[in-house]
Amino acid sequence: MRFANPIFLIVFLALLAFIFRRINFSKKEDYETSLQFSRTSFAAVKQSKKAVFLKALKYLKYFAAVLLIIALARPQKGKTFEVSANQGIDIMIVLDTSSSMRAIDFRPLDRMQTAKKVTEEFVKGRKFDRIGLVNFSGLAFTQSPLTTDKDSLVEFIRSIEIGDTGLDGTAIGSAIMTGVNRLKESKAPSKVIILITDGNNNMGEIDPVTASEIAAQYDIKIYAIGVGSLEGGIYVVDHPFFGRQEVRDTENKLNEDVLTRISANTGGEYFRATDAKTFENIMKQIDALEKDDIEDKQFTQYNEMYKPFVFAAFLILILIFVLENTYLRKLP
Secondary structure, three states, X not given: OEEOOOOHHHHHHHHHHHHHHHHHHHHHHHHXXXXXXXXXXXXXXXXXXXXXXXXXXXXXHHHHHHHHHHHHOOEEEEEEXXXXXXXXXXXXXXXXXXXXXXXXXXXXXXXXXXXXXXXXXXXXXOOOOEEEEEEEOXXXXXXXXXXXXXXXXXXXXXXXXXXXXXXOOOOHHHHHHHHXXXXXXXXXXXXXXXXXXXXXXXXXXXXXXXXXXXXXHOOEEEEEEEEOOOOOXXXXXXXXXXXXXXXXXXXXXXXXXXXHHHHHHHOOOEEEEOOHHHHHHHHHHHHHHOOOOOOEEEEEEEEEXXXXXXXXXXHHHHHHHHHHOOOOOOOO
16 A cells, blocks of 8 residues: 555644644633633523534534545555566477386386476576477377466476377487477577486487487577486386386396487487486576576556545545534524
């Protein structure tokens, strides 16, 4: 709450002082209403109810004046808004959802669950950026286009499941190109792909290195995150004789050389996440590397609050006028 014309508050204080003095003076008059003749005191004639009521109306006039002065001071209630002076960064998160992401080496969660968790936290922290999501395994498709609606994007991330594309495998090149197609027309000051994968490219119509070179032509930077161990992931399998067991898949290994070249071609960086904590720290590093230069500005929109005071004063003055010209017009 603020007053647009605070100078009238001085008038308000002066009026309050005047009213207070008048009230005290009136009380003094009440005590001195008797007449002194010699040593005999004669009490004043008792006033009628109408006379007392008429006197009370005088204070209602003071109250109406107070309301009008407050209205002239223009009380205002403000609501603060935050805006950004510049456009944010455009980011496409390209997430591997192949069956190898079921590996449990990120205990207590598997690779997929960990990737979804840290990606969700990353999205929530990027306040002004537009972020989209590409889901890939043997095929790649856009789960969400670039958007500033972080709540909807988080729901998309949470809904991702292994096997969503309907074709298992790891088409890293196709996934990168899907992200490039979403970013190439962007006018943002920075365009970024965050590639999260745990395997080697074995599907798709374009190889990852060529896709990264195309990304570089559109000034798109790629941060690649290799998930898991170089020796292969650990999986839970049901053995026909020995029951449920944990085995390591040594055939589907992380190809760091390709991921490093992908990042280097675009001016990005390659990271390897070996556990959940490392994964979280990597996303924090990328978050710090891709800070935008947005300048937050705040402004306050004020709504006028004087109307109720004017309305109340108007009603009081009408009431006084009606009473003075009807019921109190003639005192007994």
